[in-house]
Amino acid sequence: MKPLLGAAVLAFGAVALTACGSDDNSGLPGAVRFSPKDIRCASGGGTLLSSGSSAQANAMEVWVNSYQANCDGSRVTYKATGSGAGVQEFLQGTTAFAGTDAPLTDAETAASRSVCADGGRAVHLPMLAGPIAVGYNLPGVDGLVLDAPTLARIFDSAVDRWDDPAIARLNPDADLPDLPITPFHRSDGSGTTANFTAYLAAAAPDAWPHEPDKTWRGRGGQSADGSSGLIGQVQQNEGAIAYVELSHAHRNGVATARLDTGAGRPVAPRVETASRAVDRARVTGEDGDLVLTLDHTARSPGVYPIVLITYEIVCDRGNRPSTLPLTRAFLGYTASDQGQRDLAGIDYAPLPDRLAEQVRERVAGLS
Amino acid sequence: MSARDRSRRAPGHRSAERRGDRVFRGLSRGSGVTLLVVMAAIAAFLAVRSVIAVRHDEGNFLTTFEWDANADPPVFGIAVLLFGTVVSSVVAMVLAVPVAIGIALFLTHYAPRRLAAPLSYLVDLLAAVPSIVYGLWGALYLVPRLTGPYLWLDQWFGWTGVLAYDGTPARSLMTAGLLLAVMILPIVTSVTREVFRQAPAGPQEAALALGATRWEVIRMTVLPFARSGMISASMLGLGRALGETMAVATVLSPGFFIEASLLESGGATFAQNIASQFKEAGSMGRDALIASGLVLFLLTLLVNGAARLLIARRAEYSGAAA
Numbered sequence: 001m002k003p004l005l006g007a008a009v010l011a012f013g014a015v016a017l018t019a020c021g022s023d024d025n026s027g028l029p030g031a032v033r034f035s036p037k038d039i040r041c042a043s044g045g046g047t048l049l050s051s052g053s054s055a056q057a058n059a060m061e062v063w064v065n066s067y068q069a070n071c072d073g074s075r076v077t078y079k080a081t082g083s084g085a086g087v088q089e090f091l092q093g094t095t096a097f098a099g100t101d102a103p104l105t106d107a108e109t110a111a112s113r114s115v116c117a118d119g120g121r122a123v124h125l126p127m128l129a130g131p132i133a134v135g136y137n138l139p140g141v142d143g144l145v146l147d148a149p150t151l152a153r154i155f156d157s158a159v160d161r162w163d164d165p166a167i168a169r170l171n172p173d174a175d176l177p178d179l180p181i182t183p184f185h186r187s188d189g190s191g192t193t194a195n196f197t198a199y200l201a202a203a204a205p206d207a208w209p210h211e212p213d214k215t216w217r218g219r220g221g222q223s224a225d226g227s228s229g230l231i232g233q234v235q236q237n238e239g240a241i242a243y244v245e246l247s248h249a250h251r252n253g254v255a256t257a258r259l260d261t262g263a264g265r266p267v268a269p270r271v272e273t274a275s276r277a278v279d280r281a282r283v284t285g286e287d288g289d290l291v292l293t294l295d296h297t298a299r300s301p302g303v304y305p306i307v308l309i310t311y312e313i314v315c316d317r318g319n320r321p322s323t324l325p326l327t328r329a330f331l332g333y334t335a336s337d338q339g340q341r342d343l344a345g346i347d348y349a350p351l352p353d354r355l356a357e358q359v360r361e362r363v364a365g366l367s
Numbered sequence: 368m369s370a371r372d373r374s375r376r377a378p379g380h381r382s383a384e385r386r387g388d389r390v391f392r393g394l395s396r397g398s399g400v401t402l403l404v405v406m407a408a409i410a411a412f413l414a415v416r417s418v419i420a421v422r423h424d425e426g427n428f429l430t431t432f433e434w435d436a437n438a439d440p441p442v443f444g445i446a447v448l449l450f451g452t453v454v455s456s457v458v459a460m461v462l463a464v465p466v467a468i469g470i471a472l473f474l475t476h477y478a479p480r481r482l483a484a485p486l487s488y489l490v491d492l493l494a495a496v497p498s499i500v501y502g503l504w505g506a507l508y509l510v511p512r513l514t515g516p517y518l519w520l521d522q523w524f525g526w527t528g529v530l531a532y533d534g535t536p537a538r539s540l541m542t543a544g545l546l547l548a549v550m551i552l553p554i555v556t557s558v559t560r561e562v563f564r565q566a567p568a569g570p571q572e573a574a575l576a577l578g579a580t581r582w583e584v585i586r587m588t589v590l591p592f593a594r595s596g597m598i599s600a601s602m603l604g605l606g607r608a609l610g611e612t613m614a615v616a617t618v619l620s621p622g623f624f625i626e627a628s629l630l631e632s633g634g635a636t637f638a639q640n641i642a643s644q645f646k647e648a649g650s651m652g653r654d655a656l657i658a659s660g661l662v663l664f665l666l667t668l669l670v671n672g673a674a675r676l677l678i679a680r681r682a683e684y685s686g687a688a689a
Contacts, residue, residue, distance in 0.1 A: 054646075082646030084437060088653075105439060108649075182535050187621040189437060189647035214647065215435050222536060222620035222632045225643045236511065237536050 039066070039338075042329035045073025046322065052078075052086020052099030054226075055191060055245055056310040059128050059348050060099070063334045066342075076330055083191050090122070090313055091115055096323040097331070098313040099127075101191030102214060103291045112315065118367070120317030123289040125359050127334055129349040131274035132196050132306040135254040136241040137234050138162060138177065145170045147260040148203035154241060155183045155200070156208065157220030162239060170260055177239075184233045184242035187223035189214040192308055196243045199306045202296035203261075245308065246270075247347035263301040273304035274349040281309070283355075288316060288362060290355075307349070317367050328366055335359040413661040420654035428658070434623050434640065436655035437648060443655050445662050447623050451540055451634035452663065455615065456608040458544025458629065459551055464601050466548075467555035474556075475563040476585060487560065494553035502617030505546040506538075510618060513537035513545075517630050532630035538620035541629040543636070546618050547611055551604030558603060562596030563589055595678040602674040609667055612638035637663040 057080035064076045081089070083100035087108060090098035093115045103124055104112070112122035134151065136144060146154070150166045153159040159166055163176045186193045191214065198212035210217035224233045230242040231252045241257075246269050249256050258266035267273050280298055285291035296305050312331060319327060333339050340350035351359065421428045423441055431444025470490060474483045514537050521532035570588040579587065616639040620632035641656045648656060 084647035084649050084652065085645075088649055107439060180534065188643040189652075213435070214437065222538060223622055224620065225616060232506070233536070236507075240536075 039070045039333045039336075040329055041067075041071035042074060042325040044325065045071065046075070046326045048074070048076045048323055048326045048330055049095045050076070050078045050086075050097045050099065050312075051081045051089050051095050052313075053083045053101045053191060053310050054080040055083075055101050055130065055308055056080075056099050056128055056348075058247060058346050059310075059343055062342060062346065063330075063339060066339075067330055067333055071329070074326060074329075076326070082188075084189065087313065096314070096320065096327050099310055100313055101308050101310045102194050103285075103311065104313065112313075116315030117318030120315040120319070120367075122313050123316045123362070124285060124291045124311040124313060125331065125335070125362055126278075126290055126292055126309050126351060126355065127312050127331075127359070128340075128343055128351065129274055129278045129307050129309045130347065131246045131269040131271070131304050131349065132192055132199075132243050132308050133246040133249045133256040133269040134241060134243050134259075134306075135231065135234050135249040135256050137238055137254070138179070139238065141171075141174050141176065142255060144174065144255070144257045145260050145266045146257045147262075148200065149207040151257075151259075152200045152204040152207035154181055155185065155221065155243075156210075156218045157183065158207070160220075179239040182237055182240045183218075183221035184230050184240055185216040185218060185221055185223050186227075186230065187216075187225050190226075191310075192227065192243065192245065195308045196306060198294075199296045203305065243306075245347070246274075250347055259304060259306070261303065261305060262299045263303070265301060267302060267304045269304050269306070271344045271347060271349045273302055274307045275352060276300075276303045277305050277307045278309065278349060278355070279352040281355075283358075288365075290358060290362060292355075314366060316362075316365075319366055324366065328363055331363045331366075332360060335363055410664075413657055413664065416654045417658035417661045420651065420658045423651060424655070432623055432625070434635075434644065434655075436644075436652040441651050441655060445637075445659050447625055447635055448637045448640055448659055449662065449666070450625050451543075451619075452609060452636040452638075452666070454629065454634070455540045455543040455547060455636060456605055458541060459547035459608045460601060460605055462545065462548035463552050463555055463604060464597075467552050467600070467604075468559055468597060470552075470556045471559035471563050472585060472589075474560050476581065476589070487557070490553050490556045492553075493549070494557070498550065498611060499613045499617070501546060501550055502614035505542070505614060505618040509546065510537050510542060513542055517541075520630065528627050529629055531628040535632060536620070537630070538618055538632050539626075539628075539630050540619070540634045543615045543619045544629075546614055547608040550611065550614060551607050554607060555600045555604040558600035559593065559597050562593040562600070566592045598674055598678055602671060605670055606667060609663065609670070610638050611636075612642045615639040616642050637666075 057078070060078040060080070064078055067076055068074060078099070083102060086095070086098040087100050087104065089095045091108065091111050104122060109122055113120070116122065134146065138144065146167070147170060150159060150170060153166065160181050162179045162181055168176055193216055194212055194214045197208070197210065197217065200208035201210065201212045216223065222233070224230050227244040227248045230244050231248045231254060234240045234242050234254055235252060246256070256269050258268045260266045277294060277298065278292070280303065281292040281294045283290055284293040292309055294305070294307060294309070298305050314327060314331070335351070335356055337356070340356055343350050350356070420436070420441075424443060425440040426433060426442040426444050428444055430446050431442060432447055434443045435441065436443045474487055478486060514534060517532045517537050518534060520530045524530040525532065566589040571584050574584045574588055615636050619634065619636070619639060621635040621639060621643060622633035623635065624633050626633045637659050641660060644652065644656055
């Protein structure tokens with residue numbers, strides 16, 4: 001019995017370890033797609049710990065694999081623990097940078113002064129953006145069109161049937177069924193919720209009376225944990241509608257609604273249309289802090305206004321000397337043309353050139 | 368017979384046994400003290416962090432229907448969590464305990480021996496299924512199939528308000544309770560079964576000899592003997608139901624409000640809320656979750672204490688005291 005048990009433990013342990021191993025660079029997305037000249041490696045290598053937003057987890061996987069495949073001796077780990085946890089770990093000094101999809105609060109920025117030496121503080125580096133798509137499950141209806149007020153009323157349970165006149169008016173050609181709408185929202189605190197509700201509050205203030213928040217404030221509907229939880233519910237329930245990052249909708253074959261922004265033609269959530277929205281964002285951070293503010297009420301054609309921007313949080317001054325070269329090299333690569341270009345294939349919107357240039361300058365100036 | 372008596376009777380092994388006793392006594396005492404220290408440390412940690420959180424709470428910790436602990440200022444309260452935890456666990460108990468007792472009685476007193484053993488294994492095997500598997504089964508298989516039965520309940524009992532249902536996906540406290548019932552079934556069944564099995568044969572045979580039917584035998588001799596055991600078994604099940612996390616998180620549609628109806632979506636439980644809020648929680652958010660965890664800890668203590676009292680009071684009626 002004992003040797004058998006031992007063998008079982010060993011076998012199980014081996015399987016478990018294999019499942020967790022992230023060192024294997026072959027076969028993972030984007031691992032060896034770049035030639036070494038695209039990446040300027042940090043001399044000496046080392047280990048870079050980081051954590052945070054799960055919205056950028058897929059992009060980070062590609063970036064980390066590419067960097068590690070091309071730079072021997074460097075190890076970068078990114079744990080997708082969620083923005084809140086990532087910022088906490090950064091403020092406790094355990095990670096070199098954090099990923100977050102909501103800007104830091106004033107209190108958090110103040111707290112960062114104790115982690116950053118030399119009078120430094122945490123700054124935001126926008127690194128990628130992604131369209132937040134409105135996925136729905138309505139057999140027989142393709143290319144559903146919604147506008148901000150209708151979207152707000154649906155998610156606030158004021159419009160609760162698919163054949164509601166408000167929806168029918170936007171979709172004159174669609175055969176809308178007599179079916180209740182089940183709106184799904186995130187049950188966990190989430191940057192996706194914050195950005196989606198910020199859009200509703202800005203674009204349809206009459207229909208959306210709630211404050212933008214990471215926690216869902218709307219009335220009614222059902223909730224689920226994480227974007228994957230929402231997508232699962234949409235797939236399972238006819239008549240369901242939910243907001244998720246575009247990549248989740250694409251990967252699961254969920255139909256996404258087009259948005260009538262008032263520009264004449266409805267805009268589909270796509271990498272290009274989201275990129276245009278980021279292009280119109282203004283930098284509202286001060287002293288080199290690159291916090292962006294989106295214009296949710298943009299009416300220009302081909303601009304998809306519901307966009308999630310993910311920032312990397314680093315100290316502008318007083319980063320640890322041991323991790324500074326690697327931080328600069330890695331973030332320099334993620335902000336580079338090549339690093340940004342490859343995001344489009346996995347449903348992330350690359351930064352506009354002008355902004356990417358600013359980010360690269362900022363990365364080069366880290367100390 | 369105490370250890371000292373025994374050692375006196377075997378003088379040859381005297382010193383060896385003495386040393387063994389001393390070592391064993393030391394080990395046992397050490398383990399006991401360690402346990403107390405660990406428990407005290409956990410309680411102190413929870414208490415300190417909780418006090419920090421509750422002091423900053425802008426809402427009322429006991430009555431606020433909201434969980435926004437990361438906000439500035441933080442606003443959170445455990446009313447919804449307490450309600451959801453208690454209700455889903457009570458639903459689970461109401462559904463599971465009678466079934467478990469039925470199964471246990473069947474296995475010990477009705478089933479042919481050839482059937483009893485494999486059936487017992489089968490029930491015990493249910494306990495080996497990880498809770499996340501129950502959660503996935505619940506979300507993917509159970510929930511879609513509950514809409515029909517729930518609509519039926521609404522049609523006949525909807526007027527009570529407690530069983531009203533509007534046909535949205537059936538991800539409610541009732542569903543969570545149903546799933547919890549399946550999950551606590553094995554532990555309640557197997558403990559009850561063992562207790563029934565130990566019911567003394569003498570009174571049973573006597574009752575049979577007096578012409579009692581099998582049900583009368585069970586009612587007059589087995590059930591009174593097993594009463595405290597059944598309570599203990601239920602409490603073990605309740606303990607699992609109170610703290611269950613992943614299964615509840617997968618089948619519930621969490622929401623910070625209390626529905627009059629058990630069948631409508633919404634509600635949350637302590638464990639589920641901790642699991643789903645933790646990843647986006649800041650330092651205040653974590654402390655708030657810890658405070659909610661402390662309340663769950665107290666709730667569990669309370670339930671166990673109440674069960675002890677109940678058993679102690681009933682002990683004199685049951686065979687357990689004999």
